[in-house]
Amino acid sequence: MESKIPFNQPFLTGMEEHHIGLALKSGKLCGNGAYTQKCQHFFESHYHFHKCLLTTSCTDALEIAAILLDIEPGDEVIMPSYTFVSTANPFVLRGAKIVFADSRTDHPGIDELSIEALITPKTKAIVVVHYAGVACDMDVIMDIASAHGLWVVEDAAQAIDAYYKGRPLGGIGHLGTFSFHETKNIISGEGGLLVVNDERFVKRAEIIWEKGTNRSAFFRGEVDKYGWVDIGSSFLPSEIIAAFLFAQLENLGPIQKKRLEIWERYYEGLKEFAEGKNFRLPSIPQYATNNGHMFYLVFKDLQKRSDLIQKLKSKDIHAVFHYLSLHKSPFFAGKHDQRELNNSDEYTDCLLRLPMFYDLTEQDQNRIIETILE
Structure with a gap:
C-alpha cells in the first residue's frame, strides 16, 4: 500500500x-x-x-x-x-x-x-x-x-x-x-x-x-x-x-533551499501540461521573489477542481482549496456594497493547493504529479 x-x-x-x-x-x-x-x-x-x-x-x-x-x-x-x-x-x-x-x-x-x-x-x-x-x-x-x-x-x-x-x-x-x-x-x-x-x-x-x-x-x-x-x-x-x-x-537557509527545490519540481513537472490550458500555475512577477511557501493550481471552474481533489483523495493524497471570499461570508455579506469581485470569487472556486512541506519526498511528489497528469 x-x-x-x-x-x-x-x-x-x-x-x-x-x-x-x-x-x-x-x-x-x-x-x-x-x-x-x-x-x-x-x-x-x-x-x-x-x-x-x-x-x-x-x-x-x-x-x-x-x-x-x-x-x-x-x-x-x-x-x-x-x-x-x-x-x-x-x-x-x-x-x-x-x-x-x-x-x-x-x-x-x-x-x-x-x-x-x-x-x-x-x-x-x-x-x-x-x-x-x-x-x-x-x-x-x-x-x-x-x-x-x-x-x-x-x-x-x-x-x-x-x-x-x-x-x-x-x-x-x-x-x-x-x-x-x-x-x-x-x-x-x-x-x-x-x-x-x-x-x-x-x-x-x-x-x-x-x-x-x-x-x-x-x-x-x-x-x-x-x-x-x-x-x-x-x-x-x-x-x-x-x-x-x-x-x-537557525535553520532558515536550509529550510528555504529545500522548499524552493520542492516548488521548482512541481513547476517543472506540471508546466507542459499547464501550457495546454488545463490549469494555470503560480505567477511570480519580475519585481518579486519566490519563498517556496505554497504551490497552487488555478482551474477553469469549480467542477474541474473538485474532480481533481477527489482523484487525489482516492490515491491518499490530501490537496485542499483555500480562502472563501470574505465579502460573501455569512458575517459580512450584508455589509458589502454589492460590488462584484470576480477574481476573488474565481480563486475561491478554482484554486487548489498541493501538499507542500519540508519532508515531502521526491518519490511522493512524483506520485502527486503523476496523479494530476493522469
Missing part, C-alpha cells in the same frame, strides 16, 4: 528540544526573556527591520497594528477579499468599516490598480496580503498611500524571506506582520511577529505589547517605575514558544 500524503507536515530541525530545555533551565518562562530577544534580534539584524516584537500569533500582531493606527468606528480600511479572516478581524474589532478589493487576474494578491477608486475621506489604512509569499506591487501601493495620507500594513503571514525589488516583505509598509503557524515555512506551532518600520510607532507599540504598561522601559532603566499608560493586551508569547522558534530560525 502507498502511504498517505498529507497536505502539511510540521518540520522539526532537531534542535527545538535543546533550546526549550535551555529556556526551562533559565527559570524564566513568561514572555520577553532571552529567547524572545534572540528571535527579535534575528529579524532586526537579518532583514534590517527597524523594530520587531514577537507575538502569540499574526492575528495578535495585526491587532497591535490596528490599535497603533488609532482605528475607530467610522474609519474605512481597504484590504483584499481573498484572504483569511484574521486579516480583517483586528480592524473590525476596532469598529472599522472594511472595504474589500478584488484580486489580480494573474495572482491572488490585491489588485493594486483598483485601490485608489475605493478611497474616500473616511479611509485610514490599506492592508495588503502577500499571498503565497509573493509580493504585491509595493511601490504602487505606497505611492497611493502617500498621495492620500494613508497608513499601509503588510500582512506578510506567508512571506518570510520573500522580497520586493530587493527589499524584504514586511519591511516596506508602516507596519508588517508575520505568522509562525505550523503551516508556514518557519514555525513555532502558533506565533507571530510585529514589524514596526515607522519610528513614530516604536514606543507605543512596545507599551501595547506589554499590556498597556511601560514595563519594558522600566527594565531598561529608562523610568523608575512602571504602570498603566495606554490600552494593550497580553500579546507576548512564552519563552517556550520563542525557544522553539529560534531553533527554526
Whole structure:
C-alpha cells in the first residue's frame, strides 16, 4: 500500500528540544526573556527591520497594528477579499468599516490598480496580503498611500524571506506582520511577529505589547517605575514558544533551499501540461521573489477542481482549496456594497493547493504529479 500524503507536515530541525530545555533551565518562562530577544534580534539584524516584537500569533500582531493606527468606528480600511479572516478581524474589532478589493487576474494578491477608486475621506489604512509569499506591487501601493495620507500594513503571514525589488516583505509598509503557524515555512506551532518600520510607532507599540504598561522601559532603566499608560493586551508569547522558534530560525537557509527545490519540481513537472490550458500555475512577477511557501493550481471552474481533489483523495493524497471570499461570508455579506469581485470569487472556486512541506519526498511528489497528469 502507498502511504498517505498529507497536505502539511510540521518540520522539526532537531534542535527545538535543546533550546526549550535551555529556556526551562533559565527559570524564566513568561514572555520577553532571552529567547524572545534572540528571535527579535534575528529579524532586526537579518532583514534590517527597524523594530520587531514577537507575538502569540499574526492575528495578535495585526491587532497591535490596528490599535497603533488609532482605528475607530467610522474609519474605512481597504484590504483584499481573498484572504483569511484574521486579516480583517483586528480592524473590525476596532469598529472599522472594511472595504474589500478584488484580486489580480494573474495572482491572488490585491489588485493594486483598483485601490485608489475605493478611497474616500473616511479611509485610514490599506492592508495588503502577500499571498503565497509573493509580493504585491509595493511601490504602487505606497505611492497611493502617500498621495492620500494613508497608513499601509503588510500582512506578510506567508512571506518570510520573500522580497520586493530587493527589499524584504514586511519591511516596506508602516507596519508588517508575520505568522509562525505550523503551516508556514518557519514555525513555532502558533506565533507571530510585529514589524514596526515607522519610528513614530516604536514606543507605543512596545507599551501595547506589554499590556498597556511601560514595563519594558522600566527594565531598561529608562523610568523608575512602571504602570498603566495606554490600552494593550497580553500579546507576548512564552519563552517556550520563542525557544522553539529560534531553533527554526537557525535553520532558515536550509529550510528555504529545500522548499524552493520542492516548488521548482512541481513547476517543472506540471508546466507542459499547464501550457495546454488545463490549469494555470503560480505567477511570480519580475519585481518579486519566490519563498517556496505554497504551490497552487488555478482551474477553469469549480467542477474541474473538485474532480481533481477527489482523484487525489482516492490515491491518499490530501490537496485542499483555500480562502472563501470574505465579502460573501455569512458575517459580512450584508455589509458589502454589492460590488462584484470576480477574481476573488474565481480563486475561491478554482484554486487548489498541493501538499507542500519540508519532508515531502521526491518519490511522493512524483506520485502527486503523476496523479494530476493522469
